[in-house]
Amino acid sequence: MLLSKACIYGLRSSLFLATYESGTYVSIKEISETLDISFHFLTKILQQLTGAGILESQKGPNGGVRLSKPSSELCLFIIVEAIDGTEIFTECVLGLKGCGTQKPCPMHEKWGKKRDDIQEMLKSTTLLELVEKGKAGNLRITSKGDFEWQ
């Protein structure tokens, strides 16, 4: 698995938040129920995103979390970075520490290209783009597939 579960949940939640009108807080309970993710676990993950400045949170009734920027300005990369870090974009496919152009492994060049491709993809894909694609094709963001795009 390329991304941790925490990271995947963070991505799905961000995508879900991007379907809401900008500025409205959505409670974590609602997110966790809609996306079928453990509430307490999700709370911690979204705290990380809040800490990273990707989300804003509000306590109390009618509180919740929301995107800190327009969905057109949020790419997948910064969410992955905030939760899983950037190590996955630098680490050696053979697990060798310090593998790089200085002292590479035999796979370094080939793997480096694929890694960079993935990173580029995550950087160039915005939440807005995915929401538009999702709406247009009625695509899934839950395992059950019962999510209705607004």
Added chain:
Amino acid sequence: MLLSKACIYGLRSSLFLATYESGTYVSIKEISETLDISFHFLTKILQQLTGAGILESQKGPNGGVRLSKPSSELCLFIIVEAIDGTEIFTECVLGLKGCGTQKPCPMHEKWGKKRDDIQEMLKSTTLLELVEKGKAGNLRITSKGDFEWQ
């Protein structure tokens, strides 16, 4: 991490075995010491590769393991497949079960391409190719980098 540690150790060991003259058994102890991998853990991993027909094993003095085929006929994919399985080449980047062309997620197409690229790379890369590359450039297959190509 894309590949499990077990898988990485399997790949490194296979690469190491490919530096030996075809037919010679190499003891797991030697592999584990050279590549700095826990002996008992490695034993199990190599048992998996033996079970999958990628390696052949021989018990007793002067026993060990060896590649079952010429290194030119062994690609990285079958080693990954034997240890980590093929799920990594089919699973959804958002973790949605059953995500596919039938009922895709918004990332399905983009991620599918990257996944396929990686699979293609692993299928088209043989142990021989990596050994030749390693010898030519004195590249690393250990973390310490103290490995000497024969």
Added chain:
DNA sequence: TTAAATTAAGATAAAAGACTCTTAAATACT
């Protein structure tokens, strides 16, 4: 100003992955 709603934070538990230890089985060599 009190009660309800909600995120924040810490402690705990369960599951999975990574690694270790022990014993058994097979084989070669003396």
Added chain:
DNA sequence: AGTATTTAAGAGTCTTTTATCTTAATTTAA
């Protein structure tokens, strides 16, 4: 035959990830 060497196999431990439970802090609204 006996002994040392080596893989095979099973049980057990440690660590990280994933998930849960409990309590605290904040905020809205009646």
